[in-house]
Amino acid sequence: MARRLGGQTAELTAKIGLVAYASAVGKKEGEGPLGRGFDRVFEDSYLGQDSWEKAEVALIQSAFDGCLNKAPVGLKRPDAVLGGDLLNQCVSSTLALKDSGLPYYGLYGACSTMAEGLALAALLIDSGSLRSACALTGSHFCASERQYRFPLEYGGQRTPTAQWTVTGAGAVMLAAGRTGARVTHVTTGRIVDAGITDAANMGAAMAPAAFDTLTAHFQDTGRDFDDYDAVFTGDLGAIGHDILQDLLQKDGRSPGLKYYDCGVLIYDLKTQDVHAGGSGCGCSAAVLTGHILPAMERGVWRRVLFAGTGALMSPLTCQQGFAIPGVCHAVAIERED
Amino acid sequence: MARRLGGQTAELTAKIGLVAYASAVGKKEGEGPLGRGFDRVFEDSYLGQDSWEKAEVALIQSAFDGCLNKAPVGLKRPDAVLGGDLLNQCVSSTLALKDSGLPYYGLYGACSTMAEGLALAALLIDSGSLRSACALTGSHFCASERQYRFPLEYGGQRTPTAQWTVTGAGAVMLAAGRTGARVTHVTTGRIVDAGITDAANMGAAMAPAAFDTLTAHFQDTGRDFDDYDAVFTGDLGAIGHDILQDLLQKDGRSPGLKYYDCGVLIYDLKTQDVHAGGSGCGCSAAVLTGHILPAMERGVWRRVLFAGTGALMSPLTCQQGFAIPGVCHAVAIERED
Numbered sequence: 028m029a030r031r032l033g034g035q036t037a038e039l040t041a042k043i044g045l046v047a048y049a050s051a052v053g054k055k056e057g058e059g060p061l062g063r064g065f066d067r068v069f070e071d072s073y074l075g076q077d078s079w080e081k082a083e084v085a086l087i088q089s090a091f092d093g094c095l096n097k098a099p100v101g102l103k104r105p106d107a108v109l110g111g112d113l114l115n116q117c118v119s120s121t122l123a124l125k126d127s128g129l130p131y132y133g134l135y136g137a138c139s140t141m142a143e144g145l146a147l148a149a150l151l152i153d154s155g156s157l158r159s160a161c162a163l164t165g166s167h168f169c170a171s172e173r174q175y176r177f178p179l180e181y182g183g184q185r186t187p188t189a190q191w192t193v194t195g196a197g198a199v200m201l202a203a204g205r206t207g208a209r210v211t212h213v214t215t216g217r218i219v220d221a222g223i224t225d226a227a228n229m230g231a232a233m234a235p236a237a238f239d240t241l242t243a244h245f246q247d248t249g250r251d252f253d254d255y256d257a258v259f260t261g262d263l264g265a266i267g268h269d270i271l272q273d274l275l276q277k278d279g280r281s282p283g284l285k286y287y288d289c290g291v292l293i294y295d296l297k298t299q300d301v302h303a304g305g306s307g308c309g310c311s312a313a314v315l316t317g318h319i320l321p322a323m324e325r326g327v328w329r330r331v332l333f334a335g336t337g338a339l340m341s342p343l344t345c346q347q348g349f350a351i352p353g354v355c356h357a358v359a360i361e362r363e364d
Numbered sequence: 365m366a367r368r369l370g371g372q373t374a375e376l377t378a379k380i381g382l383v384a385y386a387s388a389v390g391k392k393e394g395e396g397p398l399g400r401g402f403d404r405v406f407e408d409s410y411l412g413q414d415s416w417e418k419a420e421v422a423l424i425q426s427a428f429d430g431c432l433n434k435a436p437v438g439l440k441r442p443d444a445v446l447g448g449d450l451l452n453q454c455v456s457s458t459l460a461l462k463d464s465g466l467p468y469y470g471l472y473g474a475c476s477t478m479a480e481g482l483a484l485a486a487l488l489i490d491s492g493s494l495r496s497a498c499a500l501t502g503s504h505f506c507a508s509e510r511q512y513r514f515p516l517e518y519g520g521q522r523t524p525t526a527q528w529t530v531t532g533a534g535a536v537m538l539a540a541g542r543t544g545a546r547v548t549h550v551t552t553g554r555i556v557d558a559g560i561t562d563a564a565n566m567g568a569a570m571a572p573a574a575f576d577t578l579t580a581h582f583q584d585t586g587r588d589f590d591d592y593d594a595v596f597t598g599d600l601g602a603i604g605h606d607i608l609q610d611l612l613q614k615d616g617r618s619p620g621l622k623y624y625d626c627g628v629l630i631y632d633l634k635t636q637d638v639h640a641g642g643s644g645c646g647c648s649a650a651v652l653t654g655h656i657l658p659a660m661e662r663g664v665w666r667r668v669l670f671a672g673t674g675a676l677m678s679p680l681t682c683q684q685g686f687a688i689p690g691v692c693h694a695v696a697i698e699r700e701d
Contacts (some may be wrong), residue, residue, distance in 0.1 A: 029493035031443075035467050037493030078684055106368075107552055115452045116678035117472040118686075121555060124690045125676075130372050130552035132480060133472040133676070133691070135454040143469060147484065154491035156366035156374030156550065212495065215444055215467035218458060258667065339462075339470070341453035347415055349455075352462045354470070 029213075033247030035240070036214040041324050042148045044205025044358065046102060046159075049093025050317035051086050052309070053168065053194030055301075059186060059294045065195075065317040066093045072169060072194065080114060083167035086196045086309070087112070087123035090316070093161055094198035101155055102202055104129065106157040108306045109144040110136050112308050113192075114174060120164060127218050129161075138233075138262045139216070140164040142335025142356040143310040148201045149210040149358070158203050165196025166307030175226070180311050188228040190264045191301035194292060197312030199320070212359035214244040218339060220352040226345045230267025230290075230303055233336040236353030237263060238274040240334060244357045245280070252282050256328035259319060260355070261311035261336035262290035264304035289314035311335045322363055366490050366550075370584030372577070373551040378456035380486045381542025382697065383439060383496075386430025387654035389421050389646070390505065390531030392638075396631045402532075402654040403430045409506060409531065417451060420504035423533045423646070424449070427653070428500055431535035439539055441466065443494040446481040448472050449645050450503050450529075457501060466498075475570075475599045476553070477501040478534060478649040479672025479693040485538045486547040486695070495540050502533025503644030512563070512679055518524035525565040527601045528638035530630060534649030536657075545660050549696035551581040556674065557689040563682045567604025567627075567640055570673040573690030575611040576598060576633065577671060579693045584618070589619050593665035596656060597692070598648035598673035599627035601641035618666045648672045660699055 029037040050065045057068030067089050074085040087110075090363055091293060108127065111122035111134035124131055136143035144162030151157045169179055171192040177183040201210065219239045223232035237260045245251050263271055268288040275282050289311040290304035315333060322328055334357040345351070366374040387402045394405030404426050411422040424447075433439050445464065448458035448471035461468055473480035481499030488494045506516055508529040514520040538547065556576045561571035574597045582588050589595060600608055605625040612619050626648040627641035651668060659665055671694040682688070 029491045031493060031495065034443075037491075080680060080684060106371075111472055113453075114678070115680060116450075116474065116676070118676065118678050118681045121676040121689060122681070122686060125555045125557045126548060128554055131555050131691065132552065133474075133486065135448055135470040135472040137453065137470075147488075150488055150491045150493050151484075153493070154374075154487045156487050156490070158368065165375045215469065217465055218462040218468050220462045315446065339453070339455065339458040341451070341455045343417060343452060344455045344459065347417060349459060352458060354468065356469075 035243040036247030044209045046202045047098040047200040048316040050197045050313045051089035061318045078167040083119040083170050084122045087165040090196035090198040105159045105161040108161045110163045111140045122281035137337030139335035139337035140308045145358045146213040161200045163198035164306050164308040164312045166309035167191045168194045186227045189302045190306035192307035193305045193310040195309030195313030197316035208362040211361045214357040216240045216355040218352045222350045229338040230264040232351040233353035234267040234270035236355040258286050258332040260288045262306040263288045264290040266303045333358045372580040373584035381546045384537040385653040386433040387534045387650045388426035398655045410575030416506040420456040420507050421459045423501040427533035427535040432598035442496045443497040445498045447500045448477045474674030476672035476674035477645045482695045483550040498537045501645040501649045503646035505529045505531045515677035523564045526639045527643035529644035530642045530647040532650030534653035543697040548698045551588045551694040555578045555689045555693040559687045566675040567601040571604040571607035575637040575694040577692035595623050595669040597625045597671045600625045600642040601627040603640045670695045
């Protein structure tokens, strides 16, 4: 049984291990600072498919297959899969999973989907209804650009606050009663609307949600940055990262050098022409599975807070004058062995 | 703790009650056979807003507010909300909830969202991480038509197999340790691709998924139609309803007069010009909250299986030649008192 710690946080008392994980990314991500950590790097932006949307499907399938291949014997077929993505009606995760024959819960957490999936998978295993579950998501730069902004052929100029949607995917298998890295706490995010209306400044739109969830997590658990070896936000990018640091410092917290953002880590912001950094469901999913969990396995960090962030917008809500609300779900991952 | 019964089903051992629920619908639904059961009927298709998408937001808010109003003292603020909808990036549920200040999990189950939300809410309460949760969803005919098919102004002719997206919303509050109607079993659906490519024949696309989930539920629980007072599918419509009956009969099961489809119930198919019947997230959500649960409260039925159905497609996947996979999540609801 999970133990409810406060308004938004549950502590998992069962041992729910992250028993396998895999990542798949595109060429640009492979050339970035974390490039060597990813399981698969696809040089061809189409992944051999005839559309970018089909390429996104193939990318998610690659991460899913990689995760199943690495899973221990007896866990090759999870009891359920929890997934979602950015394409309209979450079709890339659906199509990636449609031939799996596995029970499936579709999620929509925008770029926070990996954290949402991990959180729900851990809680469902904790409830006893599942013994194992796979959380997965992904995104593709070219498919996202034409859906959310402009067709690439249009050659629109990007503003300095814009972020680059990561071409990447990640899949994580969780199972009951396993040693190694495990989910210990889940903090469910609230929707926070900071009034940002610029769809090219999502870091600013999401940072207040990240602040809200981190604050709730620390209040509910009695922890602070000192209790973690590293704290990761999903895809605030350079601007959102700085806004969150400001918000935290004004609130009396000192993130120091322990706070990272996956959108800042995945690219070299000076040389890779990605403006404010990475974004997209694939951003935190690929960094979790290609950087954070491998580093935990090597003993670099033992206690990590993974706080996926999402901008809950669509082109239509921007056209109709709505601001862009953000959400952030946080999952504490620890290893004791 | 939930008890895992088989491949797809969990039995909830804790008493997780449906303590409050509310519905809100449009004029056409108010004029239908179930019209008198809905909490709110809005004559104005815009609900006083300046766009149909904003009207969908207002509709979901109406159901949510109605549910909170009817909730017992002490349950006016659920520990979390689980919601989703059909609009791109699930924005109507997000916008309806953004000022609530409540922890939120975004779902995408297409028209099965109410069943998915009920299932996950019940399992999360069972895990101990939440004491109460609200599942909600909705849809709006005019907003859906212009997103999925044609602008209404175009005046396109509808095929006989087409279904009419319900303008409606429903919200259900679940809480631990409550008497009355409660969730007893959850059967998680698998994605089933029957190869249907006609986006105007979603009943045919979803019926095989409903068959798959009902079969799994009956196998896992050892139950059959005889064990239920009534079994409801979400929005197969008249054509999908008949296909499912055929599939069940060929498999040796006799649904008899106990099997209903929410999309058939909500309109008068002879006089309301809706072709094959209702569809959309709001269809099963409004029928559950405006018909099924009130009837259970009156003692008409004591044991019901609610099987939400969803077509996992987008205009883009249809354009790119994909078939339309379906999914169906089933929730058993019983009252003992």
